[in-house]
Amino acid sequence: MSPSATRSNPPRVVIIGGGFAGLYCARQLRGAPVQVTLIDRTNHHVFQPLLYQVATGGLSPANIAVPLRGVFRRQKNVTVLLGEVTDFSPAERLVRLADGGAVEYDYLVIAAGMQNFYFGRDEWAPHAPGLKTLDDATEMRRRILSAFEAAEREPIFAEQVKWLTFVVVGAGPTGLELAGTLAEIARDTLRHDFRRINTQKARILLLDGSDRVLPTYVPSLSASAKRQVEALGVEVRLGTMVTGVDPEGVRVRADGVEQLIPAKTVLWGAGVVASPLGRKLAAATGAEVDRAGRVFVGDDCSVAGHPNIFVLGDLAHQIWRADQLVPGVAPAAIQHGSYLARLIRRRIEGRPTPPFRYVDKGSLATIGRAAAVADIAGWRFSGYFAWLAWLLIHIFFLIHFQNRLLVMIQWAWNYFTFARSARLITGRSRDASSPP
Amino acid sequence: MSPSATRSNPPRVVIIGGGFAGLYCARQLRGAPVQVTLIDRTNHHVFQPLLYQVATGGLSPANIAVPLRGVFRRQKNVTVLLGEVTDFSPAERLVRLADGGAVEYDYLVIAAGMQNFYFGRDEWAPHAPGLKTLDDATEMRRRILSAFEAAEREPIFAEQVKWLTFVVVGAGPTGLELAGTLAEIARDTLRHDFRRINTQKARILLLDGSDRVLPTYVPSLSASAKRQVEALGVEVRLGTMVTGVDPEGVRVRADGVEQLIPAKTVLWGAGVVASPLGRKLAAATGAEVDRAGRVFVGDDCSVAGHPNIFVLGDLAHQIWRADQLVPGVAPAAIQHGSYLARLIRRRIEGRPTPPFRYVDKGSLATIGRAAAVADIAGWRFSGYFAWLAWLLIHIFFLIHFQNRLLVMIQWAWNYFTFARSARLITGRSRDASSPP
Numbered sequence: 001m002s003p004s005a006t007r008s009n010p011p012r013v014v015i016i017g018g019g020f021a022g023l024y025c026a027r028q029l030r031g032a033p034v035q036v037t038l039i040d041r042t043n044h045h046v047f048q049p050l051l052y053q054v055a056t057g058g059l060s061p062a063n064i065a066v067p068l069r070g071v072f073r074r075q076k077n078v079t080v081l082l083g084e085v086t087d088f089s090p091a092e093r094l095v096r097l098a099d100g101g102a103v104e105y106d107y108l109v110i111a112a113g114m115q116n117f118y119f120g121r122d123e124w125a126p127h128a129p130g131l132k133t134l135d136d137a138t139e140m141r142r143r144i145l146s147a148f149e150a151a152e153r154e155p156i157f158a159e160q161v162k163w164l165t166f167v168v169v170g171a172g173p174t175g176l177e178l179a180g181t182l183a184e185i186a187r188d189t190l191r192h193d194f195r196r197i198n199t200q201k202a203r204i205l206l207l208d209g210s211d212r213v214l215p216t217y218v219p220s221l222s223a224s225a226k227r228q229v230e231a232l233g234v235e236v237r238l239g240t241m242v243t244g245v246d247p248e249g250v251r252v253r254a255d256g257v258e259q260l261i262p263a264k265t266v267l268w269g270a271g272v273v274a275s276p277l278g279r280k281l282a283a284a285t286g287a288e289v290d291r292a293g294r295v296f297v298g299d300d301c302s303v304a305g306h307p308n309i310f311v312l313g314d315l316a317h318q319i320w321r322a323d324q325l326v327p328g329v330a331p332a333a334i335q336h337g338s339y340l341a342r343l344i345r346r347r348i349e350g351r352p353t354p355p356f357r358y359v360d361k362g363s364l365a366t367i368g369r370a371a372a373v374a375d376i377a378g379w380r381f382s383g384y385f386a387w388l389a390w391l392l393i394h395i396f397f398l399i400h401f402q403n404r405l406l407v408m409i410q411w412a413w414n415y416f417t418f419a420r421s422a423r424l425i426t427g428r429s430r431d432a433s434s435p436p
Numbered sequence: 437m438s439p440s441a442t443r444s445n446p447p448r449v450v451i452i453g454g455g456f457a458g459l460y461c462a463r464q465l466r467g468a469p470v471q472v473t474l475i476d477r478t479n480h481h482v483f484q485p486l487l488y489q490v491a492t493g494g495l496s497p498a499n500i501a502v503p504l505r506g507v508f509r510r511q512k513n514v515t516v517l518l519g520e521v522t523d524f525s526p527a528e529r530l531v532r533l534a535d536g537g538a539v540e541y542d543y544l545v546i547a548a549g550m551q552n553f554y555f556g557r558d559e560w561a562p563h564a565p566g567l568k569t570l571d572d573a574t575e576m577r578r579r580i581l582s583a584f585e586a587a588e589r590e591p592i593f594a595e596q597v598k599w600l601t602f603v604v605v606g607a608g609p610t611g612l613e614l615a616g617t618l619a620e621i622a623r624d625t626l627r628h629d630f631r632r633i634n635t636q637k638a639r640i641l642l643l644d645g646s647d648r649v650l651p652t653y654v655p656s657l658s659a660s661a662k663r664q665v666e667a668l669g670v671e672v673r674l675g676t677m678v679t680g681v682d683p684e685g686v687r688v689r690a691d692g693v694e695q696l697i698p699a700k701t702v703l704w705g706a707g708v709v710a711s712p713l714g715r716k717l718a719a720a721t722g723a724e725v726d727r728a729g730r731v732f733v734g735d736d737c738s739v740a741g742h743p744n745i746f747v748l749g750d751l752a753h754q755i756w757r758a759d760q761l762v763p764g765v766a767p768a769a770i771q772h773g774s775y776l777a778r779l780i781r782r783r784i785e786g787r788p789t790p791p792f793r794y795v796d797k798g799s800l801a802t803i804g805r806a807a808a809v810a811d812i813a814g815w816r817f818s819g820y821f822a823w824l825a826w827l828l829i830h831i832f833f834l835i836h837f838q839n840r841l842l843v844m845i846q847w848a849w850n851y852f853t854f855a856r857s858a859r860l861i862t863g864r865s866r867d868a869s870s871p872p
Contacts, residue, residue: 043581043861060496062858069629079631082585082861099589101841134862153535182491193505195515338812418714422498423506425479426570431863 010035010077014095014105014262016085016277016349018045020066020330021313024337026078027071034347037103039095042133043067043082048426049330049394051131052177055267056138057423065134081340085112085277086137088284090306107344110281110295111337112314114328116274117292124245126221128266131174135196138427140267144182145425147265148190150199165263167250169242171208172215173365176229178267179206180368183232189423190418204233205251205261206238208270214373215363216327223372224382242270272328278315283330290317299355301340312342318356326358330397335359365391440806446471446513449780450531450541452521452713454481455764457547457749460773462514463507463596468781472514473539475531478569479503481516485766487567488613491576491703493859494620501570513538515518521548521713526742543780546717546731547748547773550764553709553728556752560681564702573594574863576703581861584626584702600638601699602685607644608651609801611705612665615642617829618703619668625859640669641697643676643688644706650801650809657809660818664807678706700812707786708764714751721745726753729857735791737776746779748772754792766833771795802826 010033015022018040026038043064053059072078084098094102116130129139144166151163186202193199204231206213212222212228213236237254244251249263261345274293282289286297287303294317297303301310301318313333320326326336335358339433343353362376364386370388446469451458454476461739462474480501510516514808515632530538565575579604587599603616603654605691608638622638629635642649642665647667648658649672662672673690680687685699710729718725723739724732731754733739737746749769756762762772771794798812802823 043585043859060498060858061860061862062496067629067859070833073628076761080629081589082587095495096769101589101591136863149479153517153519153537155537191501193516334640381593422496422568423503424501424573426497426499 011106011344011348012037012104013107013109014039014103015109015111017043017111017113017275017313017315018080018094019048019111019113019313020333021113021340022109023068023071024112024334025109025335025340027075028338028341029065029077029344030075032077032341033348034107035054035078037079037081037105038082039074039081039097039103040068041082041084043069043070043080044134046134047134047397049397051137052174054134054422055131055144055178056181057141057145057189058181060422061134061138072091086280086417088281090285090309106308108309109312109340110277110310110315111333112275112277112315114272114274114292114314116184118243118245118268121245124268127245127247127329128250128252128268129364130268130272131178132272133198138236140178141423142425142427144185144267145423148194148197148199148202149425150264152194159195161203162249162262162264162358164197164199164364165261166202167205167207167261167263167266169207169239169250169266171206171210171213171236171244172269175208175267176213176271176365176367178269178318179204180229180324180366180371181235183229183289184368187233187274199258203235205235205237205263207237207242207250209239209241211238213238215372217363217365217375217378218335221382225365225367225373227247228367228373228382230251232368232371232431233265247321249267257372263325271315274315278311281309281311295335300343300353301356310340312340315336326356329363331361332358364390364393440499442834445867447542447780447784448473448540449543449545449827450475450539451545451547451625451712452476452531452567453547453549453711453749454478454516454752454767455484455547455749457549457773457776458545459504459507461547461748461776463511464512464774464777465780466511467757468513469775469784470513470780473517473541474504474508474514475517475519475521475533475539476504477518477520479505479516479583480570481507482570483833484568485833488610488694490570490573490858491580491614492617493577493581493625494617496858497570497574512766524717526721526745531865543783544745545748545776546713546734546746546751547769550708550709550710550711550750550753551706553707554681554704555678555707557681560704563681563683564605564637564704566704566708568708576614576781577859578861578863579701580621580703580858583635584630584635584638585861586700594805596633596834597639598685598698598700600633600635601641601685601697601701602638603643603645603697603699603702605640605681605686605704607649607674608705611644611703612649612801612803613663614703614705615640615670616665616668616802616807619670620804623669623767626673639671641671641673641699643678643686645675647674647693649674652812653799653801653809654816657816657818661801661809664803664809664818668804668807708750710751711827714747717745717747729810733741735849736789737772737792746776748776756794765799767797768794778845784824797807800826800829 013034014267015038023045037099049066050064068080086098087096094104096102103118118124147163151160154160159436168175180205186199190199208300213226214222238256240252250261278293278295295311296309314328339356346353351393364374366372370384370387372390373382449470449472451474459481471831483500493623504516523532530540532538547817549781554560583599587596590596618640621637626635647661650658676688677844686697714729714731731747732753733747739745752762762768775792800810802808806820806823806828808822809818
């Protein structure tokens with residue numbers, strides 16, 4: 001008989017965050033003799049790799065999100081709690097919530113992820129929405145579509161040009177997807193929609209401070225990605241530091257020269273920083289955090305000195321090999337979640353727990369229609385086949401979403417018709433200076 | 437040769453409102469020698485009969501809305517303008533916009549529809565959202581889903597009961613659909629989703645001041661609709677006047693007795709009133725309006741004394757037969773739109789224009805899964821076959837929507853699985869007193 005069977009109550013596992021790490025951890029605890037509480041600020045899990053499709057009107061929010069309660073409706077050992085965690089008390093083994101409540105745990109799993117980071121210049125945020133949540137995505141969609149509408153109405157040519165200039169800050173995977181898809185929208189989707197403006201004349205700029213796009217990829221793929229996104233009509237400006245974002249546009253410095261790029265729409269794909277819960281956990285446990293606010297964890301994902309407190313996914317600072325960290329990508333978060341579920345099961349059974357081993361599944365970044373780069377098991381390729389690989393892998397991982405069939409049909413429809421049927425302007429503006 | 441061929445510029449048709457009447461009018465002018473400007477406050481046409489499905493998480497906004505520019509991308513004689521009309525100047529033949537601009541017309545078509553009406557008590561609006569726009573629908577969805585979440589978190593039983601009480605004001609078609617679908621959600625969809633509350637114990641009240649539901653239907657169908665919605669678990673309270681709506685709930689008077697129904701979620705399906713543009717048009721043209729603000733029009737839909745100004749759809753007060761008006765339903769709006777396009781074509785060709793003849797296609801109201809009432813060509817029926825008729829007709833009319841196939845699949849999926857995959861809580865609250 002296992003040690004846990006002698007307890008009157010099953011161990012309580014509290015998971016904070018319903019992203020990939022938290023979701024997979026809770027799912028893999030199905031049938032385990034534990035009581036899981038999954039806490040999230042929203043009522044849904046978002047398939048983040050497709051968030052840019054919502055931001056650009058290709059998919060609807062419901063296509064890439066599932067209600068967390070729906071995921072766990074039949075898994076009776078999981079309770080979903082919609083709430084905001086504000087603090088930790090390891091001495092009392094409890095987590096405090098914004099509404100004044102508290103939840104006790106035996107195992108605490110923190111997978112709160114990352115949020116947008118404006119290099120400490122939070123005043124830029126209203127002018128340059130990031131892309132971390134569904135609300136971020138519909139806000140981006142509203143701004144992009146409203147900019148074309150404003151340009152159509154604008155009688156003054158110089159102002160029209162500002163409305164038709166889109167600046168994407170950051171040439172990582174998110175920035176690249178956004179810039180490439182924006183170019184497609186301007187060139188193909190909206191081509192026949194307007195009467196006064198020529199949407200094909202829209203300017204899309206992709207800025208990055210580094211000397212290549214996709215800086216974490218091998219240089220040959222960076223070069224290929226740059227060629228592909230430029231072929232779609234995007235102006236790529238590297239070695240360009242952003243020094244300001246305001247209603248006039250983006251202020252940049254390149255080669256020591258300051259310049260204003262006049263633009264009404266700025267999209268932020270640049271920085272992410274750890275959830276503030278990382279620093280709160282560090283303060284409560286004495287753990288260390290890195291510059292981005294990620295919490296240092298051991299090879300079993302636990303925090304030093306607290307064998308029952310774990311940090312997973314993007315929020316974890318964990319050594320992988322030599323001087324590399326486990327990267328902040330969806331496959332790593334999924335592996336973390338599954339690993340931790342196994343660890344908890346083994347702990348309860350009193351069996352030894354092997355360390356986490358990250359399996360690198362390779363890297364894939366999409367740029368646009370039939371454009372992508374791939375680095376899978378040392379096999380590097382780009383263009384149509386990389387895009388096909390990207391598509392198949394993403395559809396496969398949507399497998400936990402009931403509506404993956406719908407997404408596939410929607411996608412096929414969009415692909416063959418160049419349509420983006422979800423290009424709806426909804427919701428109110430977050431920023432008074434943005435278009436109506 | 438037609439008279440218009442001698443003109444250097446084709447006549448300008450300005451259509452205000454992209455609802456059924458405005459959309460069909462513009463579509464039916466395809467190929468006509470006119471220049472159409474379609475003005476709407478939003479960038480999309482909404483298939484209003486399915487708005488309640490968005491409000492209850494069964495469909496996504498993009499499933500029931502199409503971007504207006506997408507509809508007219510290939511129809512080169514139509515220009516879509518995103519803007520808000522503020523006034524009319526018949527003397528100058530122009531329409532003024534909120535941004536200071538103006539649009540000139542030769543034919544003016546006003547199809548601005550109706551908006552929510554709180555019996556002059558606008559202070560009720562923040563506590564009881566109506567259902568006229570996509571934003572209304574996502575706001576309702578947010579409140580309904582957030583109420584169940586708040587109930588799950590609520591430690592005090594009396595408060596929990598308030599979160600689990602939903603009041604629908606108005607037992608017309610909209611109120612009936614909302615109440616019936618809410619009952620389904622509580623009874624089936626969310627049944628296994630929560631751990632602390634039993635969603636099947638949620639109370640759904642449907643209030644109306646009249647003595648039957650669907651007051652515009654024949655009494656036998658009203659009785660059948662009442663039985664069907666009660667079978668779904670809805671409490672129907674007739675002869676009940678609403679005297680107040682506030683954060684505590686709904687204050688009502690029935691049989692001279694005042695009562696407070698404590699409820700955190702109140703949905704407004706009761707009153708609609710004409711767009712304020714009706715009264716503005718009346719002031720500018722000397723036309724008369726009825727109590728609801730609808731503009732009196734002749735049998736060619738024109739305003740007295742202004743043969744080139746027309747009012748269509750819900751905004752028109754037009755005699756049909758004996759003492760009956762053309763009803764404010766989608767089929768009437770569609771017929772109006774098509775009629776007016778024919779009228780404009782004939783006017784341009786110098787041919788006589790016959791009067792508008794409303795063809796009554798019957799009435800259909802849905803209540804919930806396999807529950808509806810129908811009154812088609814004197815053939816009155818209810819239950820499963822009425823629901824099937826409702827479904828087929830609505831799918832048929834979605835024919836102008838590219839994604840009708842997706843909607844059908846989504847719907848079939850929902851039907852067989854009892855799922856509602858679009859039950860996402862997104863956006864910020866319109867009202868500080870509503871759930872987080």
